[in-house]
Amino acid sequence: MLVLEYKVKGKQQQYQAIDEAIRTTQFIRNKAIRYWIDAPRESKINRIALNNYSTALRKEFKFVEELNSMACQAATERAWSAIDRFYSNCKSKKLGKKGFPRFQKDNRSVEYKTSGWSLNPTKRRITFTDKKSIGEVKLLGKWDIQTYPVKSIKRVRLVRKADGYYCQFAVDIEVRTEPRAGDGELGLDVGLEYFYSDSNGHHEENPRFLRKAEKAIKHAQRQIYKKEKGKNQRRKARQRYAKKHLRVSRQRNEHALVIARNVCKLNSLVAYENLNVKGMVRNHCLAKSINDVAWSLFRHWLEYFAAKFNTTVVAVNPRMTSQKCSDCGAIVKKSLSTRTHKCACGCEMQRDVNAAINILNLGKQARGGQPQSNATGLATSTLVGESLLEQVTRMSVESSRL
Known part of the structure; x- marks a missing residue:
């Protein structure tokens, strides 16, 4: 699945119409969640039942009827995705919270399927044909969407x-897959001091995008509370604040994508740590730094480019990889503050490099087993006005049906 993104250029009333369509999508999703909660226990609510409920909402509310029927179904599919995920977590007896579906209050998108829109045959323009009055808008970007069949x-x-x-x-x-530029084998130990240390002794610097922008972000946040509620100046201050966070998010995506692509292009085997990032961020002293380094995003792109370059990627258990000597296998206890590995066998190296070698050895052992590779088949493209896409990650969150 290829995802192309264009910036929309239109008039102010068209932007307002898009906002109305987004609010309608949120309304349908929340009503579907409420319908599922209030349903009797003996009745089985599934995806088809929620789609039928969207038809009932179209008859009851005029503003829902104005939205395309397939867009209404896409909204109920979002609700079913949350419900199905909750059922799956309960069935698998997942520890902690099971993710009970919540009502949404900050929806930022509306989805159309194969109807409700039409592309201009020659120009980069799209017309939305439902009754939300969005109309024709321009698409700013360098990719030519007309080169792909409309049916695709x-x-x-x-x-x-x-x-x-x-x-x-x-x-x-x-x-399409691409040929690799090398056939090396690499173990990666991610961290906070360095973005990662590999088994060859290379240290990739941690960019710390949030830390560098934190002063400007905090200043923008303070400006919000200096403006009177409900006034236009407060809205503009919030927008400036949101843009700074968006810039940091795009920087993280770009950095993780470029590094992951280079790693997979040069190696036939990449072993990395199977970290429980969700559990690690519970440490409030390190949560901001862990979120800033974006390990999960890096893993996502590793698995994607592994499929593109036919690279084997293996997620290994990181237990004792920092304590075990990569030369003789002895256990050398050390605290987090100890950054040098010294063993009685004479092996002395940087702590993270020793861990990366152990991770690579574990990856070689598990190579004949089940490698962790990406199977989503999503691809991205580079856009005008935006460095690299972040929507692929969001696609799996907002619409797992894609």
Whole structure:
């Protein structure tokens, strides 16, 4: 599935119409969640039942009827995705909270399927044909969507971000693999001092995007509370604050994507740590730094480019990889503050490099087993006005049906 994103250029009333469509999507999703909660226990609510409920909402509310029928179904599919995830967590007896579906209050997108829109045959323009009065808008971007068959476009999504509105196309095409530039083997030990240390002794610097922008972000946040509630100046201050966070998010995506691509292109085997990041961020002293380094995002791109370059990626258990000597296998106890590994066998090296070698050895042992590789088949593209896409990660969150 190829995802192309364009910035939308339109008039102010068109932006307001997009906002109305987004609010309608949120309304339908929340009503579907309420319908599931209030349903009797003996009645089985499934995806089909929620789709039928969207039809009932269209008859009851005029503003829902104005939205395309398939867009209404896409909204109920979002509700079912949350419900199904909750059922799966309960069935698998997942520890902690099971993710009971919540009512949404900050929806920022509306999805159309194969109807409710039409592309201009020659120009980069799209017309939304439902009764929300969005009409025809321009698409700013360098990719030519007309080169793909219209039948291959499975979803069209309008997204509101801090710096404007975007239109995303999910195109169902086969993503071509690319030849690797090398056949090396690499073990990666991620950390906070360095972004990662590999088994060859290389240390990739931690960019710390949030830390560098934190002063400006905090200043922008303080400006919000100096403005009177309900006034236009307060809205503008909030927008400036949101843009700074959006910039940090895009920097993280770009950095993780470029590093993961280079690693997979140069190696036939990549072993990395199977970290429980969700549990690690419970440490309030390190939570901000862990979120800033974006380990989960890096793993996501590793698994994606592994499929693109036919690279084997293996997630290994990181237990004792820092304590075990990579030379003789002895256990050398050391605290987190000890950054040098020294063993009685004479092996002395940087702590993270020793761990990366152990991770690589574990990856080689598990190579014949089940490698952790990406099977989503999502691809990204580079856009005008935006460095690299972040929507692929969001696609799996907002619409797991893609």
